[in-house]
Amino acid sequence: MRRAAVIVAGTALLGATALSNTALADPAKGEYRQLVGVGSDTTQDVTNKLGRLSVDSNGSPDKQLIASYDATGTATIKTRKTGCADIARPNGSSAGITALINDIAAKAKCVDFARSSRGPQDTTTMDLTWIPFAKDGVTFAVRSDSALPKSLTKTQLIKIYNCQTRKLNGVTITPLIPQAGSGTRSFWLKQMGLVEGSLPSCVTDRGGAVEEHDGRALTGKGDIMPFSIPQYISQQNTAKTKVTDRRGKAVLGELDGHVPTFNGSLNLKFPITRDVYNVVKTSRLTSTVIKSAFIGKNSQICVNVLKAEVREFGFGKAANCGTTVLKGKS
Known part of the structure; x- marks a missing residue:
C-alpha cells in the first residue's frame, strides 16, 4: 500500500505554452505594487497566488498588494515604475536575501521582502526578520524508470550524499544538489x-x-x-494552480516508511519538514503595509494560506504563522 502511495509524475495536463496566458508568474509588464518580493523557487508559486489574494491599503480588490518575482525568467527585473533601475533576478533564498540586504544598504526601496525556504545563517545582528507562513517538506526524487529504490531510510540517504553508498540495485548513484543561492540546497546539505x-x-x-x-x-x-513535496504537488495540480509542470520523470520517495503526501497535501508527519518565510527589514515591522501582509495570525498571508485555492499548492500552515521572533543578519 505504501509503495502505491509514492507519487508518480504523469503527463502534464497543460504544457508551459498553454499556460503562458494564465500561469502564476511575474506581474505583467508595467504592473507595479506596494510590496516587492524576490528569492525562493520553493515558495514562488504559492506566494504569487497569495499575492493575488492580498489587497493593497486602499482596500480595492482590483489592487493587489504583492508583486512576487519568480526565481527564474528574464535576466533582470524592474520592480518600480520610477526610481528603481533594473536588477539581476535573484534565484533562490540566499540570492533573494542578498538582494534585500543590498537594497537596504543602497536605500533604494526597490525590494521589500525576500522569499526564503531557510532560516537565518548569520545571527550576529537582528537586521532582518524571518516571518513564517507555511510548512514545507523535502524528500528525495529519482526517475520513475530508474531501478533506484523509491523508499529509503534517512540513514541510507545520508550515506548516499556522503558518498559512502555508491550503488543500489546495481545502479551507480549521482547525488544532485540545487544551484548556489538555493535555500533548499543549504537546508538539504544540513540534513545530510x-x-x-x-x-x-x-x-x-x-x-x-x-x-x-x-x-x-x-x-x-x-x-x-532533493525535492519540495508541496512544489511537486503544485506542479501536479497544474490545471488548478496554473504553474509550469517541471517534474519530468521525477517521482517522490518514501522516507523511513512515511509517504510524502496525505489527502493531496504535505504529510505533516513526514520526517523532513521546515517552515518557509518572508524576510523583511526588522525596522519595518511597524510599517502598516508590512503588518497587513505578513505579521500576526490575522495578516493577509496567514488568513489566505488556509483558503482551499491555496491548499492546492500542497503546503501546510506554519503553526507560528506571522510571528516575528526569528531574526538575523543574513
Whole structure:
C-alpha cells in the first residue's frame, strides 16, 4: 500500500505554452505594487497566488498588494515604475536575501521582502526578520524508470550524499544538489550532515545547472535530488494552480516508511519538514503595509494560506504563522 502511495509524475495536463496566458508568474509588464518580493523557487508559486489574494491599503480588490518575482525568467527585473533601475533576478533564498540586504544598504526601496525556504545563517545582528507562513517538506526524487529504490531510510540517504553508498540495485548513484543561492540546497546539505565548501566528490550541481524542484535535472537513471513535496504537488495540480509542470520523470520517495503526501497535501508527519518565510527589514515591522501582509495570525498571508485555492499548492500552515521572533543578519 505504501509503495502505491509514492507519487508518480504523469503527463502534464497543460504544457508551459498553454499556460503562458494564465500561469502564476511575474506581474505583467508595467504592473507595479506596494510590496516587492524576490528569492525562493520553493515558495514562488504559492506566494504569487497569495499575492493575488492580498489587497493593497486602499482596500480595492482590483489592487493587489504583492508583486512576487519568480526565481527564474528574464535576466533582470524592474520592480518600480520610477526610481528603481533594473536588477539581476535573484534565484533562490540566499540570492533573494542578498538582494534585500543590498537594497537596504543602497536605500533604494526597490525590494521589500525576500522569499526564503531557510532560516537565518548569520545571527550576529537582528537586521532582518524571518516571518513564517507555511510548512514545507523535502524528500528525495529519482526517475520513475530508474531501478533506484523509491523508499529509503534517512540513514541510507545520508550515506548516499556522503558518498559512502555508491550503488543500489546495481545502479551507480549521482547525488544532485540545487544551484548556489538555493535555500533548499543549504537546508538539504544540513540534513545530510554536509558543509558548503567541503562537499564529497560525488555530490554535484552540474555547474549550477540543477535548478531546485525541477525534475528535468534527473537526466540519468542513477540521479537523485532533493525535492519540495508541496512544489511537486503544485506542479501536479497544474490545471488548478496554473504553474509550469517541471517534474519530468521525477517521482517522490518514501522516507523511513512515511509517504510524502496525505489527502493531496504535505504529510505533516513526514520526517523532513521546515517552515518557509518572508524576510523583511526588522525596522519595518511597524510599517502598516508590512503588518497587513505578513505579521500576526490575522495578516493577509496567514488568513489566505488556509483558503482551499491555496491548499492546492500542497503546503501546510506554519503553526507560528506571522510571528516575528526569528531574526538575523543574513
